[in-house]
Structures are given as C-alpha cells and as structure tokens.
Amino acid sequence: MDKVSLDKEIILNATEEVIRRFGPDKANITDVAKLLKVSHAALYRYYNGKTDLWNAVTERWLTSLHAHSNDILKEDNPADIKLFHLLEDFAEAKRRSSVNDPEMFANYIKLAHSSMEVIEKSIEEGIDRIKEIIVQGISEGIFFTESPGQAARTVYFATGVFINPNTFEDPNRKQNIESVINLLIRGLKNPNK
Structure with missing residues (x-):
C-alpha cells in the first residue's frame, strides 16, 4: 500500500x-x-475502533453544525434578542442538516440511539451557551432567575422538541418555534421591567 x-x-x-x-x-x-x-x-x-471513530466524526459534525451559535453569542444585542436568535438557530440547524447533509444527519440519529456520550456533551455545550446569555440578561436587568444554570437547562429541553425529525415537515413549524421561544423569554423576563 x-x-x-x-x-x-x-x-x-x-x-x-x-x-x-x-x-x-x-x-x-x-x-x-x-x-x-x-x-x-x-x-x-x-x-480504538469504529465506535471511537464514528463518535469523533459526529462530535466534529455537531461542533460545525453549531458554529453559528458562537457568532450569535458575540452579537451586540440585548440578551432577549440574542437568546431568540440562539434558540431559533438550535432548532433550525438540525433540520437544515437533514436536508443538506442527510447521511451525516442519519449518522447522528444512529449515534443518538447507541452512544450518548457525544450527544450529552453537545447538549451540555448548548445549555452553557443559553446560560451565558441568561447571565448577560440578568446583568442587563432583562432576565430574572435565581438559578441561571437550571433556567438554561429548562429552556434547552423546552425547545428540544424542534430537533426531532418528526417536526421538520410541520407547516406551522416556524410559527411554533417562535411561539415557544417568545413564551420562554417572557418567562425569564424581570417582572419589574
């Protein structure tokens, strides 16, 4: 060779x-x-074998898939607008991938059923991004929560339904995403503002 x-x-x-x-x-x-x-x-x-290699490929793919969220974190916007953009991007990134890169999306789905280590790492990274914005919102007086970490986890899982492929073809998808995100943001807002 x-x-x-x-x-x-x-x-x-x-x-x-x-x-x-x-x-x-x-x-x-x-x-x-x-x-x-x-x-x-x-x-x-x-x-160390196929599983290790496929995990590494999926981890790199997920990092690339969510690279845009790093740009959102750097936006010069108030936290509520930034959080809206981030959650919308989270919801749409996997749908776009299922259309534009179906084999890698299928690989991700397969891995999600067999090896949660890479998926859990990606989830924690998403929660950390949300928490960063919530903390910004608290310092701006926009958001009010005593536990930014728990609030971030709740927000992440509340929007998680939109990464399910069963929702990708829903004609009301965009409206549903916006409604859920707006509801979550209103729930985080400081009641005195």
Whole structure:
C-alpha cells in the first residue's frame, strides 16, 4: 500500500466521505482504510475502533453544525434578542442538516440511539451557551432567575422538541418555534421591567 501521512483530521475527513457515500448503516472502518489506502491497523493507532471513530466524526459534525451559535453569542444585542436568535438557530440547524447533509444527519440519529456520550456533551455545550446569555440578561436587568444554570437547562429541553425529525415537515413549524421561544423569554423576563 502507498505511504500516506495520516493524522486525525485526514481520517475524520475520509470517514465523513465514506459515511456520505455509503450511508451510516453500510459504511465501515474498512471502507475508510481503503479510501486512505492504508491498513486497518493504521487507523487503530488513532482511534480504538469504529465506535471511537464514528463518535469523533459526529462530535466534529455537531461542533460545525453549531458554529453559528458562537457568532450569535458575540452579537451586540440585548440578551432577549440574542437568546431568540440562539434558540431559533438550535432548532433550525438540525433540520437544515437533514436536508443538506442527510447521511451525516442519519449518522447522528444512529449515534443518538447507541452512544450518548457525544450527544450529552453537545447538549451540555448548548445549555452553557443559553446560560451565558441568561447571565448577560440578568446583568442587563432583562432576565430574572435565581438559578441561571437550571433556567438554561429548562429552556434547552423546552425547545428540544424542534430537533426531532418528526417536526421538520410541520407547516406551522416556524410559527411554533417562535411561539415557544417568545413564551420562554417572557418567562425569564424581570417582572419589574
């Protein structure tokens, strides 16, 4: 076999390509090795098997999927507007992915049913982003809560229904998302403002 300079990024790129080509149910680590023209053993120097590699691919995909939320955190907006934008982005990111990158979305769904470690990390990152905005809102006098962490967790799970693929085709989806987000924001608002 040809000598290929491997690193984790090259392996992850190849794995994504294999998943997109064959789909998450048929793609396997042998396909990744063939694409890279290396032996199976070469991949095991970087990842402890298919599960480890697929988890890494999904984690990177989720990070990319939610990259826009980092921009939202930097917006020069009051917390209530920023929170609206963030929650709307959370709801729409996975729907967009299901349309624009269906194989990787299917891989995410498959992983969600078999290995929660990567999914739980992504959930905690989302909750942390919401908490950051809630804390900003408290300092601005817009939001009122004694427990920003618990409020962030509640807000995240209240909007979680919109990442379920069963809601993606709902003709009232956008209106439902906006209604739920507005209700949550009103619930966080300082009653004296």
